[in-house]
Amino acid sequence: SQQGEEDPQALSIQEGENATMNCSYKTSINNLQWYRQNSGRGLVHLILIRSNEREKHSGRLRVTLDTSKKSSSLLITASRAADTASYFCATGMIQGAQKLVFGQGTRLTINP
Amino acid sequence: NAGVTQTPKFRVLKTGQSMTLLCAQDMNHEYMYWYRQDPGMGLRLIHYSVGEGTTAKGEVPDGYNVSRLKKQNFLLGLESAAPSQTSVYFCASSLGTVSNQPQHFGDGTRLSIL
Numbered sequence: 001s002q003q004g005e006e007d008p009q010a011l012s013i014q015e016g017e018n019a020t021m022n023c024s025y026k027t028s029i030n031n032l033q034w035y036r037q038n039s040g041r042g043l044v045h046l047i048l049i050r051s052n053e054r055e056k057h058s059g060r061l062r063v064t065l066d067t068s069k070k071s072s073s074l075l076i077t078a079s080r081a082a083d084t085a086s087y088f089c090a091t092g093m094i095q096g097a098q099k100l101v102f103g104q105g106t107r108l109t110i111n112p
Numbered sequence: 113n114a115g116v117t118q119t120p121k122f123r124v125l126k127t128g129q130s131m132t133l134l135c136a137q138d139m140n141h142e143y144m145y146w147y148r149q150d151p152g153m154g155l156r157l158i159h160y161s162v163g164e165g166t167t168a169k170g171e172v173p174d175g176y177n178v179s180r181l182k183k184q185n186f187l188l189g190l191e192s193a194a195p196s197q198t199s200v201y202f203c204a205s206s207l208g209t210v211s212n213q214p215q216h217f218g219d220g221t222r223l224s225i226l
Binding site: 004031033035040041042043044045048050088090099100101102103104105 | 116145147152153154155156157160170202204212213214215216217218219220
């Protein structure tokens with residue numbers, strides 16, 4: 001069964017706008033990770049945020065984690081056409097630490 | 113530095129045929145994983161390995177077998193292919209447990225079972 005659920009399933013915005021994607025999960029986690037997948041390619045790791053962290057930045061990416069609400073968000077600022085991809089959250093469980101459980105992804109389209 | 117390499121990239125099989133998907137990583141990672149990705153389903157873990165000579169079942173292991181005879185290689189076998197196994201298969205590796213390490217993915221093998 002899927003641990004993470006992402007919202008929205010698809011998002012289309014204009015270049016230069018900010019994009020926000022959300023991820024909710026069900027059970028306690030050790031960490032939460034975000035990945036990007038370009039069409040026809042494998043997943044690329046973006047950010048890992050641990051359960052004791054609330055916010056993390058990497059370039060134009062900002063990830064927040066609210067363990068009380070069991071949710072995370074990924075913000076991409078000043079979007080570019082190259083940001084067009086699917087974005088997945090993945091949770092590292094406290095039990096079964098060898099495994100990640102992936103959400104179904106958000107398909108982001110940046111229109112020029 | 114190639115990272116994670118999967119072969120083949122595409123394959124079409126007939127129902128009942130067998131085949132092996134190869135995953136190779138050159139990062140000296142201990143952990144390796146096989147996932148399948150189906151439309152609207154995200155990635156589901158098939159099998160994984162925490163080191164050379166070890167394997168363990170994931171979420172959807174039925175119909176698949178794996179072997180990790182060498183640290184750098186992780187093989188996924190389909191003994192008798194079924195149409196339900198039509199999917200895109202991804203291999204990944206990580207330096208340590210996912211509690212503190214990201215996973216590195218190959219570009220996938222697109223498998224169709226007729």
